[in-house]
Structure formats: C-alpha cells, structure tokens
Amino acid sequence: MTEPHQPVRILGFVNHIAPAADIETHIATAFGWGVDVVVAQGTGSDWGPYWLGSGEQVAANQAANVRPYVKAALAHGVPFVFSFGIAGADAHLEACLAQFDALCAAEGWDVSIGVVRSELAKPYLTAALTAGAEVVPASDGAGPAGRLSVADVEAADRIVALIGPEPVMAALERGVDGVITGRALDIGLFMALPMLRGIPPAVAAHAGKLLECGGLALSPGDSGQCIWASLDADGFEVRSPNPAATASVRSLVSHTFYERAHPTLEENPGGCLDLADARYEPTVTGVRCTGARWIERPYTVLLEGAKREGFRAISMLGVREPALLAQVRDWTDAAEKTLRESVRFAGAIDDGRLRVSTRIFGLDGVLGPAEPEKMVTGHEAAVVLDVVAEDRALAEEAAYFGFIRLFIGPYPQRKTTAGNAAAPFMPVVIPVSEVYSFSIYHLLPLTDPVAPFPAAVTRFPRGRDDRREGV
Amino acid sequence: MRLYDCAAIIRSKNAGPFTVTVDIFFDDPAMFALARGSRLLTAAGVAEAYGVAPDTVKGIYWDERILAAKVSLLRWSSSTDRFCADLFGAHLHTPLAAGVLA
Numbered sequence: 001m002t003e004p005h006q007p008v009r010i011l012g013f014v015n016h017i018a019p020a021a022d023i024e025t026h027i028a029t030a031f032g033w034g035v036d037v038v039v040a041q042g043t044g045s046d047w048g049p050y051w052l053g054s055g056e057q058v059a060a061n062q063a064a065n066v067r068p069y070v071k072a073a074l075a076h077g078v079p080f081v082f083s084f085g086i087a088g089a090d091a092h093l094e095a096c097l098a099q100f101d102a103l104c105a106a107e108g109w110d111v112s113i114g115v116v117r118s119e120l121a122k123p124y125l126t127a128a129l130t131a132g133a134e135v136v137p138a139s140d141g142a143g144p145a146g147r148l149s150v151a152d153v154e155a156a157d158r159i160v161a162l163i164g165p166e167p168v169m170a171a172l173e174r175g176v177d178g179v180i181t182g183r184a185l186d187i188g189l190f191m192a193l194p195m196l197r198g199i200p201p202a203v204a205a206h207a208g209k210l211l212e213c214g215g216l217a218l219s220p221g222d223s224g225q226c227i228w229a230s231l232d233a234d235g236f237e238v239r240s241p242n243p244a245a246t247a248s249v250r251s252l253v254s255h256t257f258y259e260r261a262h263p264t265l266e267e268n269p270g271g272c273l274d275l276a277d278a279r280y281e282p283t284v285t286g287v288r289c290t291g292a293r294w295i296e297r298p299y300t301v302l303l304e305g306a307k308r309e310g311f312r313a314i315s316m317l318g319v320r321e322p323a324l325l326a327q328v329r330d331w332t333d334a335a336e337k338t339l340r341e342s343v344r345f346a347g348a349i350d351d352g353r354l355r356v357s358t359r360i361f362g363l364d365g366v367l368g369p370a371e372p373e374k375m376v377t378g379h380e381a382a383v384v385l386d387v388v389a390e391d392r393a394l395a396e397e398a399a400y401f402g403f404i405r406l407f408i409g410p411y412p413q414r415k416t417t418a419g420n421a422a423a424p425f426m427p428v429v430i431p432v433s434e435v436y437s438f439s440i441y442h443l444l445p446l447t448d449p450v451a452p453f454p455a456a457v458t459r460f461p462r463g464r465d466d467r468r469e470g471v
Numbered sequence: 472m473r474l475y476d477c478a479a480i481i482r483s484k485n486a487g488p489f490t491v492t493v494d495i496f497f498d499d500p501a502m503f504a505l506a507r508g509s510r511l512l513t514a515a516g517v518a519e520a521y522g523v524a525p526d527t528v529k530g531i532y533w534d535e536r537i538l539a540a541k542v543s544l545l546r547w548s549s550s551t552d553r554f555c556a557d558l559f560g561a562h563l564h565t566p567l568a569a570g571v572l573a
Contacts, residue, residue: 049488049551359556370547
C-alpha cells in the first residue's frame, strides 16, 4: 500500500433498486465534484433463502438500474464496482451478466469486466472440512447451530461466500473498466479502491457503511438516489448530489443503526469496525466523519447455504360474515383438524412430509402467536391456508382438501349454508414455489482471501462462443 | 404514554436473517429521557413486550447525540422457517411500540 496523497472519491448507490427519474442530473453533479470509483451493492440475505436455493433471480433488472452510472463512469474513465444477483450465486450472477451483455450491446459499449464469482463448489468446502477447517456458526442462538459438516455441505442446494474487499482489489489491479461480483460484503465493495490507494481500512469501512445503501443515509432517505464521499487518511466528507436531500449528522448516524444488531461494532472479514468514538461534524457542503477504528481479526468469510424443504401451495378466502368473523380461528382450526385426521394426510403429517398453517389477516396474520388481539376487530378478514409438503402434488391436494373444509365446513349458528366465504382466485389452490431454509450460515476461515475468488477478465458484450459456454 | 406516541420514528428490520433490530428516534430530549428511564426498554421489559425469553434480547443501546435507541433481539421465527409471516422483519416493532413508558 502507498500513502494516500490525494482523496479518493466514491459515488455510491444501490443497484437492486431502480434509480430516481432525475438521477442523471445528480450523477453529473457528483462527477463535477470528482469521482474516482462508482460503487453499488446488489446482493443480500434479506430476501430469505428462496432465491439462493432455487437459483432464480429477483426481477430487479439490476443491469438496467446501473445504466446511467456505467455511462457516466465510462465517459470519465473511472472504474465501477457492483455486486449482482441478490442471492449472488453463479446462476443469479449469470442472469444479471446476460442482461448486462444486452445493455452493453444496446449502448454500443465495449468494456472489460473483472467478473468475480462467489459461489463455492461443494468439493472445495468438503476438502477444507476434511483438512480440519473449523467452520463455526455465525449467528448466536438462532439459525443453523453446530460446526459445519460435510453432510451439511452435501445437503445444501447452493452455497455462497460474502467476499471481502480483497478479491475486488485484485480485480481492479488488472486495469479493468469495472468489477462485477456475486454475493459480497456490501462495505467491502466500497473499501476496495480506497484501500488500493492507501486509505486506512477504518476510514474505508466507515465510509462504506454510510454509502452502502446509497441515498438512504441522507435526509430524506431514498435508496433510489445516490450519495458521494471524499476519503482521506483521517476521515471522509459525505455529500448529497441531490439538492433536495442533505447529509446531516442525524441522517448519517441513524444510518449506522440500519439493519445492524449493534450500533457501533461490526464484525467483518479480517477485522471489526468500531465506531464508538466516531465523530460527525457538519461542513458547509456536507458532514465530515472521523474517529473510526479497525481492530484486526482472523480472516473469515460468511457462508450462506440453502436447502430444499418442500413445495408450497396456498388457498385464500375472504370472510365478511359477522357470525363467522366472531369465531374465525375456531372455524379454521376445525378445518385443519379434519385435514390432520383424514386418512389421506395423517401419515404424511406425522412423519413431517406435510405441514399446514393458517394465517388470518385481520386477526394475527402479521404477529402470529405474539398478537395481543384475540378477536377480529374489523369488518372483514383474509384467511390464507398455507401448505408445505414434500412435493407439489401433495401440497396442492392438501390445500384443496383444506379449502373445501373451509368453504363448506359447519360452524355454530351458521346461516351461510351455500358457502362460507369468498374465493378471490381460481384456481382456488395457488402453487407458490419450492421452499428452502438457510441450512448454512457459518464462518469459513481463509488464509488467502483472494485465491478462492479469482477474477475472470471478460469483454462485454460477450461473444457468441462465450455465451454458448455460459462463461 | 405509549412508546409509539413518544417516538418520531420507530422502525424494525432484519439485522442478518436471524436477528431483528428496532430503531427508535426521538425529536424531544424529554421523551428520550423518559424512554431511557423506562422499564419497557430493559431486557426484561422488551422480553415481556414480545413474550420471549430475556436472554434472546441481544442488546439495548442509546445514542444521545441523535436521541436514538436500538433494541436487538433474536427472531423467534425467521425467513428460514416455512411459515414466517414477516420475512424482512419490517413490522416487528409493533409489540414494542404498543408498550407503555412508566
């Protein structure tokens, strides 16, 4: 690393959220201040395990979202760094890269991209485990417990690592126009170029934490807007390129709270970011942020793995009949009981191949057992019979059986003998999707943070041969 | 007085798949002080509000600079569960918000 002689200026946004309509004006403002790298995250676990397990990609069109930013970066000759694919395994990254191909072709761009994949092959992990790697759970008291086993790896449908800044730094050093990764630590994307230019990890990580959600850290917060910062050896200044928003001490400190269990401590690969003594001072143009500490730790990456649990089918019914609303949970309990006791389903329920739950929106659909209200207080409610079974046929059959019991099942003081509730959808049983769990949420120690995640420098739009090979 | 009525912002969200965090921002220093001295915003008070064990409350934090509090607890049902009703954890502030500050 070299001593930083010049500030490193970052333009940040979120690439899984569509940019605001006026974004090109604000991008131009930021480039007027100077930009050395454009960075945006587009992966996360907040969507749950479905996407990771299924390999399907959220319909966010991340390539379209980056268009105005890539256009500006190319025009100014500065690199961009994006993570793509939400769950961020190879299938998701490839879906985004195919859209990026089309974007480059449509715009007439010819760019070299360092593509960094972060899906880990099962043989790689089983070899690490066999060699004695201690892969411990990352969550304390919830989520997968116990050390990662070879059986866990084999049972998972797909496993990704949240790569740190190092593989991105290695890719940037190859002089590419941009780096596109799969699943990655959000702040690591922001840390990469500053660290290459000698900015201390504490400053780079602190800035990354404030920039990672784009304009959300401004006031008013909006992830469809961008955010700008200039980093030096001691700290950084944050500004809002959008004149309708401002960077304020409160908006920035509030943002350090966002989606974090602890307000000032954050464990990252190779270190802990400590903001206990961070200082935020208003400037004429924004807010100056200093005082972060980086406490070195052994290098680990977080692994996320998903495993198939079954197939979901639902049936939905609207209830507006007062006598039924007054006893709606008793009525759905009776339908569930009939289903559980029927000879067709009892065995599957007993051995866990079939599970049934009934949500009642208008009663306890949001909080479940934690809901203090025990009666419907409004004039209508929605009943969602939710079935997860080992396969689609069983899920649909059980959901239909449950629907019929709800539709015709007797209840005390019933006057509605021609049908109990309103069916809004046909088919009344809606096949939803395969169902997955997070079966792996563990920390993998690495001696070399780059080696498992090499960059493949690729020209976009990719040629026919590349596309055929699915590179 | 309910916490909901004292706070300018009260929001919840996942902090990783298995933890939910509730951020509370106050406009009035007196309300911040009332909350900070309350039983509701203790591990025992939070556990009672959600009907969970006190050792699943991971922490309650205060920031005087911006008049803010943060409450983090393990999720009793998360996106890894088949029948989780709030995948992003965006509505889990409600039991705490309904709690009364002494």
